[in-house]
Amino acid sequence: MAASDTFTRWSVIASGEGGGRIASQFFDRAENPGIDERILVMNTNRSDLRNTIDRLQEHIGSGSDEEQLMNTHALEFGSQQGAGNFFPNGEACALEDLDRIVGDIQDQMSGTDAFMHIATLGGGTGNGSIPYLIDQFKNGLPDAQSVDVEDWMESVIHAAFGVWPYYYEQPQRHFNAVCGLSRLLRTEDGTQNAGMVLLGANSHLEAASDDGNGQYDSINGAIIEAVELMIGAGRETRSVIDIKDYVTIPSQMDAYHFTPAVATDLDGSIFELEYMLEQAAENTFVPMDVETTRAAYAIVRAPESMIDNGEISEPDVYDAFRDWTDSHGINVAGQASLTPKRGKGSDVDVLLLLGGFDLDPLLDHSWDDFEMLGESLAGSNGGGETDLTHAELDQIVTNLEEYTDPNAG
Ligand SMILES: Nc1nc2c(ncn2[C@@H]2O[C@H](COP(=O)(O)OP(=O)(O)OP(=O)(O)O)[C@@H](O)[C@H]2O)c(=O)[nH]1
Ligand SMILES: [Mg+2]
Incomplete structure (x- = not known):
């Protein structure tokens, strides 16, 4: 666009x-x-x-x-x-x-x-x-x-x-x-x-x-x-x-779950872009192992003035993104971009969208509860008006397993 x-x-x-x-x-x-x-x-x-x-x-x-x-x-x-x-x-x-x-x-x-x-x-x-x-x-x-x-x-x-x-x-x-x-x-x-x-x-x-x-x-x-x-x-x-x-690409890869990873208000006059990407990567929104990422997007937002002065450019962001993925040994489908924000100063914000990663570190927190309750809730109405059938629950499990298996590290 x-x-x-x-x-x-x-x-x-x-x-x-x-x-x-x-x-x-x-x-x-x-x-x-x-x-x-x-x-x-x-x-x-x-x-x-x-x-x-x-x-x-x-x-x-x-x-x-x-x-x-x-x-x-x-x-x-x-x-x-x-x-x-x-x-x-x-x-x-x-x-x-x-x-x-x-x-x-x-x-x-x-x-x-x-x-x-x-x-x-x-x-x-x-x-x-x-x-x-x-x-x-x-x-x-x-x-x-x-x-x-x-x-x-x-x-x-x-x-x-x-x-x-x-x-x-x-x-x-x-x-x-x-x-x-x-x-x-x-x-x-x-x-x-x-x-x-x-x-x-x-x-x-x-x-x-x-x-x-x-x-x-x-x-x-x-x-x-x-x-x-x-x-x-x-x-x-x-x-x-x-x-x-x-x-598009994550869907083709059947790896379309993502977590954001964000770092904001980083001083772009001091820090290297690759370092800023790493700062974001340390702030994922779910527990995960970055090395298992299969698709990634980097979005860097910087003050218009920094971009106009040539202090930061889209090729810089792209190079830093490649260096960052290399440093993690991840060969991912991905892209990087630079978005201007109004104003001066040197505050830079970074969003990494990390996709296709192994979901086990997150699911581990819930799986036992899920299995325990599945036994009793399947075939019941959970106290409400609607039944959850065994077949429906089985399908939910099968669907999740079919999705997560190839995405497991
Ligand atoms: N991050 C975040 N989590 C919330 C918030 N409000 C509730 N939760 C979490 O959401 C879950 C409860 O869901 P609700 O949003 O209250 O549920 P609901 O969609 O209204 O559905 P009901 O069960 O029918 O009330 C719990 O796990 C809460 O910790 C919120 O404002 N922010
Ligand atoms: Mg409610």
Whole structure:
């Protein structure tokens, strides 16, 4: 993409409480180029949705009308008032109201090139509905919907951000998370679901944050920052990477799960680029071994003035990226780009998107809980209205194993 009028138009779709909380923080940014106000928060529970909208209103500031925000940015779905922390209920709620969901997205987000779906994977609502919705959007909208929507949805890109529960959370959260990861990656018939699955783990992100006070704010801030850096790379004329690049090759390799790794506010007048990339690599959002990376993208954001002065250039970034991958002995599919940010100074921000890595270090935190609960939850309704059959759970396991086997180091 060369001209700035061809930049990717993103929309954010968040479902569930945590997803909504993360998405509402997009409004907190001074500017969020690429998204503008195309944000939809969904929940099965009205009061949770009200809370999210209240938060959104705080971010936007006075003058915003709550009812107006509810109409344009919020959607209550399903008749269950909550998913009872059991993902099949979240999915059933989305199925119930698929027409309304699609209608809202069509009204508020038409012309979007890419969706960023956001859900916490430990819960039932976001985790149950988002993978289902992506599959429906891509493969089978209700007959009632117009041909236009179908064409649009077939060409649009669906990226998803999934948040892994704290390691100490109750087993059902981990059961949900493993199922959610599998369902984001693969549809029921075993084919690719989301175009790109980004992962962040709460415990891992909290350990990296300064305050460590158990609040979600710093974790959510880190997630927003990573998404913003990623979206920013497709915005500016100097950049060569765009979302289509992020998804095409990793999808062909069947290695389309990623973790962001971020370092910000590095002094570009002092540090070498390769060092800055390494700083980012030390801040992955999930536990992983960088050596197992199979696809990587480097996005460096530097002040316009540094770029104009020739202090930093795209070839510099590319060379540093190659040196960095060599230093880790990884021969990856990948690309590097330089994005300008306004202003002077020498603060440089780096995002590495590391993909196709061995997922075991993350799954190890949840697998025992997953297996233990699978025994009792399969064939039950988890206390809600929807059954999870043995066949469905078996398929979820098979899909995840088929995906992870070739990606295991
Ligand atoms: N990073 C982050 N994680 C969150 C946040 N809120 C909740 N979580 C995590 O998300 C999981 C709970 O999911 P919720 O988002 O509350 O669930 P839900 O999608 O509303 O689904 P229900 O189970 O039906 O309520 C737990 O693992 C929490 O640690 C948040 O704002 N940020
Ligand atoms: Mg909830």
